[in-house]
Amino acid sequence: QPRQLRKMIQQTFQQYALLREEECVLKFLHTLATFAPIDQESFRCQLVVRWNITVDLVIGPRGIRQVTSKDAKPTCLAEFRDIKSIRCSGTEDGQALLQLGLSGTPPSLAIKTSSLAEAENMADLIDGYCRLQGGSETSLIVFPRKDREKRISLPQIPAPNLGERHSTLSHSVSGDSEIYAEILDESSRPRSGIQHYGISRDDVALGRILGEGFFGEVYEGIYTTPKGERINVAVKTCKKDCSPEWGILGYCGNFAIPAVLMQKLEHPHIVKLIGIAEEEPTWIIMELYPYGELGRYLDANRAALAVPTLVLYALQVSKALAYLEAVSCVHRDIAVRNILVASPECVKLGDFGLSRYIEDEEYYKASVTRLPIKWMAPESINFRRFTTASDVWMFAVCMWEILSYGKQPFFWLENKDVIGVLEKGDRLPKPDLCPPVLYTLMTRCWDYDPGERPKFQEIVCSLSDIYLMEKELAREQERNNRHRPPKILEPPAFQEPPPKPSRPMYKPPSQNNLLAPKLQFQVPEGLCASSPTLASPAEFPSPANSRRTPPPSRHNVFKRHSMR
Template structure:
């Protein structure tokens, strides 16, 4: 996602004396918010008593380290729509003045103990949110977060015209960076991003202010360096060394204005994090199910085949005519998108109904944003198209409705694991290939022409022959850096079969932490072509960088290889040669398991020692 929750305490409160009041009847959808507030405040005591009131504590980001200023209490009838709650926050001035891009904001409901997340569609009412979601857990365990979720295509330029939204988007991304990325990036990157926030927050501070000992001690002891830099940097570095590094890095940005600091931060963050799209691991249903990573952002719905490859566009928002999701077996769900110009819908299977609903809200929000409309495209099975302005609030059908509501409600799964929201950036695969997809003996026809591969220097020597650096030119003309394993001409037929068996097995493997096979040149001498990872073997990399590798990075490597092994175990594949020499470093934050020459599949009835 494009952000995380503001640092505040959770809760939905029930109180009688709260400064803000908000609400409107469902039939008054065309009235302005100002008129609604005026009418609500002027309601008689008798009429107010007839309608149940709620007080929502909505958390948001602010330019203050005072946690008491990072939320707003919104008092409203249960019939109030979520869009009105969002508008009341934006119009209150608590976020900032002159917000022009209100359609970019959304409201997220988060369960603080499990990280279960529900994006609240603007047509839902406060009462429906309570019946549909809050009943699943204790009331005090939920938190409402105001987030920027829907971005214009040229969002940086558009945000420059709306400084409040630009600052809010920055604060949202910086909060996500500090929670999810700061501990994983290099010290140099952490210093840059921390000093940019220092410059932005203390925009009037002189260029050499931190050189003065008293100023730095105030920053360190009274403000806290952990607000700007990851805590492990302070633990890993000596105080004087850390201070000097901050002073030197700060000099690079000491003359930047606030907006320049923000734009520089966004540009730097985008080099290693997706700041303008959300990613979902799901399945495309096309006669058979294909597990893919879908990214949804201003450019539409796209399919990612690998981090290096360009994404494939599946649908643009202007072509989407309807959105529908429904429950299927095993707690999973299907999201169907009706597209103009084709009778066949785009069908996507998700791990849970909540995930399908969140995707539906995201797609619907982009359709509204780019279509400059408040009309939702979400429809409901068995109820047909909804009349404009009278759309039922529930996003997806469920097996059995609540006896107190005409709309279906969530029913928690008996398995606690099913109620947890899967992390969007998880690289453990949800779908495991069935028996028919396992590699079979013999060479399959996925060869590539030797003329398309240009060999370079020798990288090393294996059991069967040399390993070369090379460049592979794809049929589309793309040039890819590759590693080429060769097989000696005088190799015996038995050893040649063993050489090719590695490629046959690898062709069926698809995991972000397993070396990717490009193809096979089958003519003599036989070549196996794989992706090239510039940092080489993990053993050599650890030795060369042993003085600068932090413990969290080493734990990250162990986690990634563990995920690769979990994937192999799930498909009954045994590697049989786990060693640092067989692990390649794709980037300082990513390692991949390779060399499957000794690997084999085991049957269910086999016991492997």
């Protein structure tokens, strides 16, 4: 019965209402284990003995077991306590070999897999079980030196050496680190660290000005590479009047420090830095993207940009920021003005680290259109604290800009009033074309508590789902429009009713006709005056001489004929 089922559901939820989050997860896994073997993983591989045997290798809490057929029982190959070493190596045919050193008999176990990645996954899983059951923190995996160099890993934070990395970005791996503030305090750092990325100013020919900012101008230029190749570039220059009185800015030499950071970053949606001209004033040379800044591109092409394309731009920027999050880098100036359009389907994030200069109060007053306070999180405004969580806030504001086709956030407020509005709990309104699920994601990113905001990895997953959903909705709408019968639009010439067909003109009857004018009849030929029979005296004698009955009057004749 529905009532009993509802009561059972309520009682079940009451049992879990007081559980903590960790207890709920464990309860879920325990319940799921009754339906599926979630505590073990199966790999299709080959056992290398005298000949190769294809088996399903099952790795779980009870050890390493093999299953040769679907109905066969698992056979134990090795216990985790007997494993002493784990080695992975690639083979010439593109496959891989996983070797387990055992303390018993046989002394080793060789497993052949289809790829090196699969062998490494198996090695990590086996090593984890060995350390868990043995209570050891030492890994048993032994990688050959050649393979270790080929292993893919995330790039390190750019720094001349490891010691300088720790002094520059102290505890940068921590989620609560203030990387930006630590870099800003390093005004006395020597410039020798960036000489590796320097290029000669003579190799760059400046062209027209693409834009002008607070620190300098951006020029279009041509860079001649050492091989003689000429490529189009964008040159960001630093003004000569950069005053050391700015304190937190220091001197214009710090202008090149974020360029060193950009030099180490490799991502399809991050602006590619070509090099630095170190002579004063400093030049930063980057790739040139002909479509320019995203903000201007959105405003100029708003009629041609559909919602799926806007969501795609936000997704690409989030992927770039997730990459920065993985390498413990904070951007701090995420806005459409710092995003370049490489093609109608690709955008790239740029201006890394330059946002540290905006913390100076003089910069806030310098330009109305470049006030970063309207993009910053509350903790960044109040305490000058910049973390990945503050980047999440700024990215949500950037998404609002994208869905608003380049509008400035809080354009109806003055800078001094923004923090008061945020403290009250008010946020930017939903843009007209923004999907509701996307605006919900924005509001999560605008949580006042930085710890409650989602990570960029989660944002990428959410935006991927939203993009696929919007793309499917656009396809469905296009199909509906294609199958809908076309609306017939009459040309202007046929909007008035057509003229009536022409009729023969009416001829009025003769005056001799005594009948009504519209009454039509046919007079017998014998009664016509022109008829020869009527004029014959023999047949019609004169009334004076005739002895016969006089002929009927004309009126009676007409009447008689009409009665016929």
